[in-house]
Amino acid sequence: MQQSQILRNLCLFVVVSSMAVVVLGLCDSCQTNNVACLNETHYRFCSSNVAPNQVAQCPDGQVCTSLDIICIDKGVYDPACSNSTADGSCSSCDGTNLFVCTSRTTFQMCDGTNLTSQVTKCKDNKVCSINSGKYCVDLCEVGDTVECDREAPL
Ligand SMILES: *[C@@H]1O[C@H](CO)[C@@H](O)[C@H](O)[C@H]1NC(C)=O
Ligand SMILES: *[C@@H]1O[C@H](CO)[C@@H](O)[C@H](O)[C@H]1NC(C)=O
Numbered sequence: 279m280q281q282s283q284i285l286r287n288l289c290l291f292v293v294v295s296s297m298a299v300v301v302l303g304l305c306d307s308c309q310t311n312n313v314a315c316l317n318e319t320h321y322r323f324c325s326s327n328v329a330p331n332q333v334a335q336c337p338d339g340q341v342c343t344s345l346d347i348i349c350i351d352k353g354v355y356d357p358a359c360s361n362s363t364a365d366g367s368c369s370s371c372d373g374t375n376l377f378v379c380t381s382r383t384t385f386q387m388c389d390g391t392n393l394t395s396q397v398t399k400c401k402d403n404k405v406c407s408i409n410s411g412k413y414c415v416d417l418c419e420v421g422d423t424v425e426c427d428r429e430a431p432l
């Protein structure tokens with residue numbers, strides 16, 4: 279392989295693996311407090327000494343966090359795995375933008391504040407980046423800031 283191609287593949291690999299982290303957010307990944315938050319309120323233990331496949335729940339009004347105390351009152355600290363982490367947050371048509379990314383690899387036109395139904399796909403290995411002015415850019419160009427971190431349009 280030529281050196282440029284090796285570099286390119288390396289970059290692709292790094293970005294794809296960092297995207298995987300972004301996609302999963304901190305949902306279901308073992309933290310330093312030895313649990314993995316499954317959603318805002320539920321978690322599982324990461325210690326190999328605890329029998330697997332057991333889900334525990336935070337007390338009412340508390341959320342699962344990366345803190346040592348694990349669960350803490352909602353609003354005091356950001357949950358490690360929130361609904362929006364799981365969904366990815368994507369911009370919506372606010373009346374000033376012409377296009378918005380509707381998934382990592384698609385974008386759609388806005389009609390005022392309404393989203394039109396036509397879905398346009400980026401080429402393979404490109405990710406949607408309306409902010410770049412190019413619609414889609416190489417994975418390596420966006421780094422961790424994917425505009426719409428979602429597998430497919432809603
Ligand atoms: C959180 O995850 C647990 C275990 O998967 C599930 O039972 C519970 O319904 C989930 N709660 C929410 C709010 O999604
Ligand atoms: C997340 O989803 C659950 C269940 O749908 C809801 O009870 C909770 O309020 C949501 N949390 C946020 C921050 O939207």
Ligand SMILES: *[C@@H]1O[C@H](CO)[C@@H](O)[C@H](O)[C@H]1NC(C)=O
Nearest residue numbers: 373388389390391392393394
């Ligand atoms: C957006 O959609 C709503 C409901 O279909 C419609 O009433 C409204 O006129 C639309 N807005 C624009 C700017 O097209």
